[in-house]
Amino acid sequence: MATVALTPSLAELSPLRRTDTTLSVGIVGTGRQGRAILQELQQIEGVEIAAVCDVDPGRLKRATRRVRGLTGYATVEELLEKESGVQAIVIATPTHLHREPALAALEAGKHVYCEAPLAASVEDSAALAAAARKSDQVFAVGLLARSNPIYKLARSFFRSGSLRDLVSLRAQNFQKTSWRNTSPDPEREKALNWRLDPRISLGLPGEFGTHQFDAYHWFLGRYPTGVRGSGSVRVHKDGREVADTVACDLVFEDGLHLAWQSTLGNSYDGRYEVYSGSMASFKLAWTAGWMFKEADAPTQGWEVYANRQTFHNDQGITLIADATKLAAQGKLEQGVGLPSPPVHYALANFVEACTEGAEVNCSAEEGHRATVVGICASRAVTSGDDVLIDPELFDLR
Numbered sequence: 001m002a003t004v005a006l007t008p009s010l011a012e013l014s015p016l017r018r019t020d021t022t023l024s025v026g027i028v029g030t031g032r033q034g035r036a037i038l039q040e041l042q043q044i045e046g047v048e049i050a051a052v053c054d055v056d057p058g059r060l061k062r063a064t065r066r067v068r069g070l071t072g073y074a075t076v077e078e079l080l081e082k083e084s085g086v087q088a089i090v091i092a093t094p095t096h097l098h099r100e101p102a103l104a105a106l107e108a109g110k111h112v113y114c115e116a117p118l119a120a121s122v123e124d125s126a127a128l129a130a131a132a133r134k135s136d137q138v139f140a141v142g143l144l145a146r147s148n149p150i151y152k153l154a155r156s157f158f159r160s161g162s163l164r165d166l167v168s169l170r171a172q173n174f175q176k177t178s179w180r181n182t183s184p185d186p187e188r189e190k191a192l193n194w195r196l197d198p199r200i201s202l203g204l205p206g207e208f209g210t211h212q213f214d215a216y217h218w219f220l221g222r223y224p225t226g227v228r229g230s231g232s233v234r235v236h237k238d239g240r241e242v243a244d245t246v247a248c249d250l251v252f253e254d255g256l257h258l259a260w261q262s263t264l265g266n267s268y269d270g271r272y273e274v275y276s277g278s279m280a281s282f283k284l285a286w287t288a289g290w291m292f293k294e295a296d297a298p299t300q301g302w303e304v305y306a307n308r309q310t311f312h313n314d315q316g317i318t319l320i321a322d323a324t325k326l327a328a329q330g331k332l333e334q335g336v337g338l339p340s341p342p343v344h345y346a347l348a349n350f351v352e353a354c355t356e357g358a359e360v361n362c363s364a365e366e367g368h369r370a371t372v373v374g375i376c377a378s379r380a381v382t383s384g385d386d387v388l389i390d391p392e393l394f395d396l397r
Contacts (some may be wrong), residue, residue: 021355023047024085026110028076028101029064029092030054033115037092038066040344044351051083053101056188077100080108087111088138088354090347095207096120096200099128105342106131111138113350117210117371118364120200125371130278130396132364140360141367145215147346150289150338154282157291158219163277169258170274171214173208176267178236181243191313198241204262205229205248208271210374214251214366215273215284216258223257225375226388229380235265239342250376260377287338369394 007396025041027034039265041047053073054060060072073079077084089105091098091114098119105112112132118141119125132139135238145151157163181192193199202210227250231243245263252258272285279297283290352358372393380387 021046023087023354024050024083025088025090025212026051026053026079026083026086027063027090027092028053028079028105029094030056030059031094033090034090034092035063035066036341036343037090037347038063040341040347041090042067043340043344044348046355047351050086051079053079055191063280076104080104080110084153088350091115094194094200095175095202096124096194098353099124102128103131106135106137106139109137109352111354113140113142113347114364114367115142116214116362116367117202117206117368117374119371120202120206120375121266122375125368125375126396129368130363133396138350138353138360139364140346140353141362141364141370142343142346143211143214143344143362143367143370144286145211145284146343146361146366147349148216148286148338148342149345150287151215151218151284154284154289154291155219158275162280162281162291163275164279166256166275166277168274169256170276171212171216171258171260171272172269173204173212173260173262174266174268175208175262175264175270177264178238179242179264180236180238180240191192196240196242198382200210201242202374203231203242203381204244204246204264205260205377205381206374208262209248209260209377210370212260212271212273213258213373213377214362214370216275217366217373219275220252222252222392223369223391224389225253226251226386227377227380228375228386229377230384231381234263243381246381248380250373250377286342365396368396 017142023046025047027038027049038049041049048066049070051071051073052060052063053076054063055074064070064072073082088111091102091112093101095117096128098114101114102114114128116120118128179195183189183192195207227248229246229248231246233240233243234245236244244265248260248262250258250260272283275282279294281292346361349358349361354362373389374388376389
């Protein structure tokens with residue numbers, strides 16, 4: 001079996017340059033994801049981060065120190081009122097708190113980038129997607145696979161029939177962490193641990209699964225019709241009710257299954273998705289990707305330019321776009337993997353949509369459908385029952 005590393009073109013990997021137009025951005029939510037977004041926006045030329053917003057004074061203070069002249073606000077209403085020149089708002093609050101600031105930003109005539117999942121309930125998700133559809137503003141959802149250059153390249157291979165007949169889909173998200181945060185203030189500690197509150201948390205299927213399920217939606221052009229799941233607390237026995245280890249089986253109409261597992265108790269092999277067909281398989285791991293060709297798969301011509309590579313027990317070949325150019329420059333090894341985190345490419349696409357009218361890679365409607373699947377998977381885990389994914393849940397009324 002031959003192994004092919006999927007690496008996009010140099011143009012895909014290059015940061016966007018915005019020298020002719022400046023986009024003024026405000027960020028709502030300065031937790032871990034908000035800080036990551038703040039950092040990546042600073043790498044995109046033509047973006048001016050004008051303000052940040054957070055209810056936590058400590059987080060707000062730390063965020064304002066990251067950018068000279070950055071102003072901090074305690075509420076989104078105050079930010080929108082006092083920063084009328086802000087053109088775009090990035091929502092990076094906890095999932096169940098997306099709706100209010102996103103709707104306020106749209107009503108104020110601002111472009112919106114909202115983290116995924118879109119909301120913690122089907123009702124809130126549908127309301128956001130419906131408001132975005134009625135608005136003239138750009139609305140993008142942070143489902144990162146759709147902007148990831150490696151995933152775009154893999155999807156082009158997939159669409160060309162490289163895998164032939166699909167036989168299996170599987171994925172995992174293993175990350176050894178507790179999801180537990182501490183604070184001397186009981187109320188603040190409760191707010192920090194929203195992911196562990198069963199009343200508002202979508203758990204691992206919602207927070208992690210939604211992103212990976214959507215990669216399959218995008219590749220296949222369709223959605224699962226049902227899901228079963230199970231979960232338990234295997235490691236972090238600190239009184240939590242939200243499972244730290246789960247497994248889901250999502251089924252599509254033609255009988256194809258997606259097996260997905262996630263845990264907070266082990267980090268081996270991290271996060272990836274596998275697409276297996278009768279002629280090849282993909283393994284996509286967010287910052288890298290590989291194709292494993294079957295022995296009887298036809299050659300397509302480009303293999304002769306590939307670099308040989310050992311992958312576990314298999315001798316394979318590495319495919320690097322622009323390989324001959326990189327080799328001439330002595331930079332062949334630099335061609336493997338993403339030079340920036342996946343979120344960078346989603347934010348870059350959002351900036352391009354706001355400043356140049358480009359189409360967003362993940363619309364509010366697609367974000368809503370992915371969120372519905374994540375919510376149904378979460379329900380399957382918490383209930384232990386098979387959950388039908390009713391297509392009517394995708395509708396926006």
